[in-house]
Amino acid sequence: MRFSMLPQVFAQLFKKPWTNKFPAKYQPSNTTAYLKAVSEGKAKINPPIKTPPGFRGKIQYDKEKCTGCQLCIKVCPCEAIEFKPEEKKIKIYLARCCFCSQCNDICPVNALSMSDEFLLAGTDPYEKDLIVE
Amino acid sequence: MKQKTTTKTSYHIPIGPIHPALKEPVYFEFEIDGERIVDVDVKLGHVHRGIEWASRKRNPIQILYLAERVCGICSYSHPAAFTLAVEDAAGIEIPERAEYLRVIQGELERICSHTLWAGVAAHEIGFDTVLYFTWEIRERALDLTEYLTGNRVTKAIMTIGGIRRDITKDMLPTVTKHLNYLKDNFEKLRHAFLDDKTVKIRSQNVGILTKEDALKLCAVGPTTRASGVKKDVRVDTSYFAYGDLDVDYMTPDVLTGEINGDVYDRIIVRLLEVKQSIDLIEQCLDKMPSGDIIAEPKPAKLLSQLKKASGEGVGRHEAPRGEVIHYVKLNENEDAPYTWKIRAPTYNNILPWIPMLKGEQIADIPIVAASTDPCMSCTNRVAIVQDNNKYELTKEELHRLSIEKTRRLMKQ
Numbered sequence: 001m002r003f004s005m006l007p008q009v010f011a012q013l014f015k016k017p018w019t020n021k022f023p024a025k026y027q028p029s030n031t032t033a034y035l036k037a038v039s040e041g042k043a044k045i046n047p048p049i050k051t052p053p054g055f056r057g058k059i060q061y062d063k064e065k066c067t068g069c070q071l072c073i074k075v076c077p078c079e080a081i082e083f084k085p086e087e088k089k090i091k092i093y094l095a096r097c098c099f100c101s102q103c104n105d106i107c108p109v110n111a112l113s114m115s116d117e118f119l120l121a122g123t124d125p126y127e128k129d130l131i132v133e
Numbered sequence: 134m135k136q137k138t139t140t141k142t143s144y145h146i147p148i149g150p151i152h153p154a155l156k157e158p159v160y161f162e163f164e165i166d167g168e169r170i171v172d173v174d175v176k177l178g179h180v181h182r183g184i185e186w187a188s189r190k191r192n193p194i195q196i197l198y199l200a201e202r203v204c205g206i207c208s209y210s211h212p213a214a215f216t217l218a219v220e221d222a223a224g225i226e227i228p229e230r231a232e233y234l235r236v237i238q239g240e241l242e243r244i245c246s247h248t249l250w251a252g253v254a255a256h257e258i259g260f261d262t263v264l265y266f267t268w269e270i271r272e273r274a275l276d277l278t279e280y281l282t283g284n285r286v287t288k289a290i291m292t293i294g295g296i297r298r299d300i301t302k303d304m305l306p307t308v309t310k311h312l313n314y315l316k317d318n319f320e321k322l323r324h325a326f327l328d329d330k331t332v333k334i335r336s337q338n339v340g341i342l343t344k345e346d347a348l349k350l351c352a353v354g355p356t357t358r359a360s361g362v363k364k365d366v367r368v369d370t371s372y373f374a375y376g377d378l379d380v381d382y383m384t385p386d387v388l389t390g391e392i393n394g395d396v397y398d399r400i401i402v403r404l405l406e407v408k409q410s411i412d413l414i415e416q417c418l419d420k421m422p423s424g425d426i427i428a429e430p431k432p433a434k435l436l437s438q439l440k441k442a443s444g445e446g447v448g449r450h451e452a453p454r455g456e457v458i459h460y461v462k463l464n465e466n467e468d469a470p471y472t473w474k475i476r477a478p479t480y481n482n483i484l485p486w487i488p489m490l491k492g493e494q495i496a497d498i499p500i501v502a503a504s505t506d507p508c509m510s511c512t513n514r515v516a517i518v519q520d521n522n523k524y525e526l527t528k529e530e531l532h533r534l535s536i537e538k539t540r541r542l543m544k545q
Contacts, residue, residue, distance in 0.1 A: 004328050005262045005329070008321065018269055074192070077198035098287070099284065100198045105432055
């Protein structure tokens with residue numbers, strides 16, 4: 001058969017595109033201005049596809065529960081966790097984190113958990129949003 | 134009368150070693166006579182990232198995630214082989230349910246990898262409609278991966294002594310829904326690849342690897358099975374739960390009745406393996422016993438257990454590209470393993486390029502190279518040296534040549 005894909009292509013013409021247009025239907029000419037308009041409430045963002053249950057996103061840290069046992073530092077594969085000796089608490093650098101959730105597994109008091117937040121891109125690895133403490 | 138002397142000289146095309154779009158840089162030097170490839174030379178070792186060295190200050194649990202980053206597509210196979218090696222060295226027994234869950238993850242990765250490869254192969258011969266069609270199907274396999282493991286690519290599902298996430302009863306409807314979608318669309322995929330004239334004229338009798346060469350050069354995975362060599366770690370050594378499952382060697386004669394060892398046969402083998410993988414996942418879901426999924430649920434205890442262990446172990450796993458081998462030696466009272474050695478399947482599948490490419494045309498380099506599913510860099514930064522004039526043949530140029538050849542053959 002010469003054009004075995006042709007029926008599929010014609011059927012596709014009448015279907016909606018598979019891709020979710022995130023964050024906007026068309027590429028904005030100025031991304032910074034667009035994001036500013038979104039934060040001011042002037043433009044609407046096209047929502048991303050919902051994350052499944054059990055998704056490993058930004059780490060949540062419950063400072064009250066933490067006992068400072070340092071077990072999470074022992075298993076972290078990318079040295080993203082720093083110990084603060086005077087407070088006996090930890091500091092997580094998300095720019096280094098590989099989201100394996102191994103620290104969640106080892107934590108004896110369940111002070112760490114994974115959220116579904118995944119939009120974590122930034123220009124500065126030490127900015128406030130990328131450090132959990 | 135002055136006699137004109139024409140000496141026919143061949144020229145050389147160096148390919149590589151660095152290309153940003155692909156993973157492992159490798160250097161090829163082609164000797165070209167007109168359009169024909171006369172000789173090929175391979176040089177390896179341009180991308181020594183020091184992963185094994187980086188393991189020297191990490192404990193086995195940390196190395197799991199380092200192993201996951203050896204390859205983006207085989208992000209399950211490397212930790213799996215590493216885990217098998219550590220379990221072999223430390224003598225850890227794993228629960229039966231975990232064995233089945235490990236098979237499910239491994240086969241899911243094979244579906245993702247083979248459909249990805251099929252799309253890339255279609256793109257290399259200029260058949261982009263099939264690329265988008267194949268990757269739409271792959272997207273569902275990735276959705277299922279995300280549902281089962283939490284992330285799409287770096288799965289972080291493997292752990293020493295078991296597996297990190299269970300498939301519970303309430304997850305089963307979603308899993309079967311995705312599997313049924315894959316099964317329904319497999320027939321369309323098979324039709325698009327195996328019945329199409331365009332794919333046939335570009336892949337039949339191109340890049341032939343004979344059975345003798347495949348055996349001599351130790352090719353692994355679908356590359357060697359397409360040449361008729363019955364070699365598959367899943368059948369040869371029954372690790373995980375493969376011993377209990379109905380799994381057999383996939384050779385192209387299952388479908389066509391003959392073995393040519395060309396690119397078309399390699400497409401057949403990979404497509405049949407997608408079907409085999411869907412079948413294996415279903416078998417696992419049926420036969421899976423209930424019980425624990427991990428031998429030692431507390432990672433802190435596991436670490437102290439591994440610190441006490443000493444010995445050496447070898448882990449073999451059939452990755453989508455072939456057999457991956459990890460060797461680990463553990464010493465007592467040391468956090469990090471004494472040594473860790475990886476042998477990835479592409480390493481074996483590079484030398485078969487030489488018999489495959491000899492006698493082919495420049496326009497066939499992309500598809501023949503892609504047919505072994507190489508995990509490495511190629512085709513960009515090609516410089517042709519002809520009559521002392523140097524000019525570059527980029528990836529786009531090679532791709533254009535490949536598309537032109539498809540059009541030319543279609544007209545005939």
